[in-house]
Amino acid sequence: MERLRVASLLFLLVLVLAILATAQSPSPASYPDHPSIPASTTTPAAPPLAANAPRMSKQTRFEIIRDFETQLVYARAVFPMGAKGLKLKGGVISPNGLELQQALALWGPAVRPGDPSRISYVQIKDDHIRFEINGGPIRHKKWYQHIEISGTGGTPVQTSDPGESATNPHGTYLDLYFDKYVPEMTPRQLCDLLSPALDFNARNKEEAYLNTVPPKVKAAIQAHQVLVGMDTEMVLHAKGKAPRKVRERDGETEYEEWIYGEPPQDVDFVRIVSDEVVRVETMKVGGQKIVRTEREVIIEKPDRDTEAKKEQGDRPANAPSLRRPGEDPEDVPKPADGASPIPPMAPPDAPQPPGNPGPGGTLAAGN
Numbered sequence: 001m002e003r004l005r006v007a008s009l010l011f012l013l014v015l016v017l018a019i020l021a022t023a024q025s026p027s028p029a030s031y032p033d034h035p036s037i038p039a040s041t042t043t044p045a046a047p048p049l050a051a052n053a054p055r056m057s058k059q060t061r062f063e064i065i066r067d068f069e070t071q072l073v074y075a076r077a078v079f080p081m082g083a084k085g086l087k088l089k090g091g092v093i094s095p096n097g098l099e100l101q102q103a104l105a106l107w108g109p110a111v112r113p114g115d116p117s118r119i120s121y122v123q124i125k126d127d128h129i130r131f132e133i134n135g136g137p138i139r140h141k142k143w144y145q146h147i148e149i150s151g152t153g154g155t156p157v158q159t160s161d162p163g164e165s166a167t168n169p170h171g172t173y174l175d176l177y178f179d180k181y182v183p184e185m186t187p188r189q190l191c192d193l194l195s196p197a198l199d200f201n202a203r204n205k206e207e208a209y210l211n212t213v214p215p216k217v218k219a220a221i222q223a224h225q226v227l228v229g230m231d232t233e234m235v236l237h238a239k240g241k242a243p244r245k246v247r248e249r250d251g252e253t254e255y256e257e258w259i260y261g262e263p264p265q266d267v268d269f270v271r272i273v274s275d276e277v278v279r280v281e282t283m284k285v286g287g288q289k290i291v292r293t294e295r296e297v298i299i300e301k302p303d304r305d306t307e308a309k310k311e312q313g314d315r316p317a318n319a320p321s322l323r324r325p326g327e328d329p330e331d332v333p334k335p336a337d338g339a340s341p342i343p344p345m346a347p348p349d350a351p352q353p354p355g356n357p358g359p360g361g362t363l364a365a366g367n
Contacts (some may be wrong), residue, residue, distance in 0.1 A: 046188040053183035060184060061124050067187050068131070071119045074199040074208030081107040083137050085173025088197055110134070110172040112233070114209025117198075120171070127178055131194075134171035174198070209237060216297055226270050227296040230277045235270060242270070 056064075077093055079086055080103040087094045095103060111117050111133060121132035174197055176190075185193075191200045202208035210218045213234065220227050221238040230238070235258065242258035249255070255278070258270040264285055271279035276299075282290045 046186060046192050049183055049185055049189060049193075053185070056124065056182045056184050064124065064129075064187065064190065065122045068119050068122050068190070071200075073117055073119060074202045074205065075111045075113055075115050075117050075197070076195070076199050076208070076212050077197045078104065078109050078113055079111040079133065079172040079174070080104050081110040081137060081170065081172060083173075085133075085137070085175065086197060087175045087177060088194070089177040091196055093196055110137070110170055113212040114205050116205055116208075124182055127181055129176045129182060129190075131174040131176070131198075132171065133174060136171040136173060206237065214297065214299075217299075220297075226268065226277060226280050228277050228280055228292050229295040229297040229299060231275050231299060232272060235272070235277060239268070239270075 077086065078100070080095075080100065082103065084095075084103075117133050118135075119131050119133060120135050121130075123130040123132070174194070176193060194200075199208045199211060202211060210221060213221070217227065217230065217234055220230075221234060224238055226235055226238055239258075239260050242260060243262075244259040246257040246259065247254070248257060253273060255271050255273045258272060259267065260270070261267040263283075266285060267283045269279075269281040269283075270277055271281075278293065280292045284290070
């Protein structure tokens with residue numbers, strides 16, 4: 001009986017100490033610099049980095065890696081697949097424009113705006129911080145895949161699943177660059193620097209995507225309306241997947257008609273040409289037809305001609321060329337019809353008979 005009484009007292013003492021420790025420990029809301037806690041509208045923004053900030057200390061490196069690795073974020077930009085990823089410096093993301101469109105056409109997107117993503121690895125280098133998104137674009141070997149085991153007679157024994165190494169990685173990178181070196185900063189300051197590409201404050205995928213579109217488009221999506229000028233991604237967020245789709249041709253233009261609703265309800269016909277809404281027709285219940293064709297929202301898209309001229313302007317003066325030294329590009333002859341002439345094909349070599357080709361000749365090889 002005495003032992004039971006002592007055990008009960010010890011249990012009550014431990015319980016009281018645990019309650020006191022919980023009451024004295026700070027709540028998560030008292031850590032405004034933690035990246036996993038969304039900043040409220042009343043919380044002031046983190047101060048900008050000082051121009052003369054020292055190099056990041058070893059302790060801060062450990063804290064950054066601890067706080068950001070395995071962190072769930074939402075993308076604010078499209079990340080192309082491949083080993084390059086995106087580069088962020090001074091709030092500007094590169095590649096962009098035509099270069100980004102070419103990378104997406106060649107490799108495809110790894111992460112789209114609004115998609116949930118996982119920071120799987122953080123590496124702090126001399127002048128930039130590399131964030132590995134969704135496992136990165138390179139397949140890393142597990143520790144047991146570096147071990148080689150031999151069986152009877154020296155036959156190697158497989159220690160990993162063959163399908164595991166055959167799976168292609170679909171992750172990407174985000175490199176945050178600084179002018180000279182990685183300076184000392186708080187986690188909240190780092191979140192602000194990453195905000196053009198990653199959203200740490202969104203609560204779900206829909207909210208994260210709405211933060212990437214213009215205010216007019218955001219209001220239309222929240223009201224489940226389609227505006228002329230939207231792209232297909234915006235239509236999907238506004239109306240969802242179309243129950244019916246019809247592919248037609250108007251002269252030389254091919255288009256898709258996305259049909260939403262069925263009588264006796266309102267029916268919307270959304271016409272899409274080259275990933276852009278060009279016409280919205282609504283059939284009302286009473287028989288009234290409303291057609292909108294004027295652009296209601298302008299979505300910035302890369303101008304191929306402007307990007308091509310920019311690339312030509314950025315061409316270095318000593319770039320290699322096929323023109324002769326001193327030759328003016330305006331003096332290069334151009335065909336009248338604008339097409340380059342096809343050089344004449346050389347006649348095929350006539351087959352030589354075996355043996356002596358004639359007086360003064362040489363014997364064929366091998367004779």
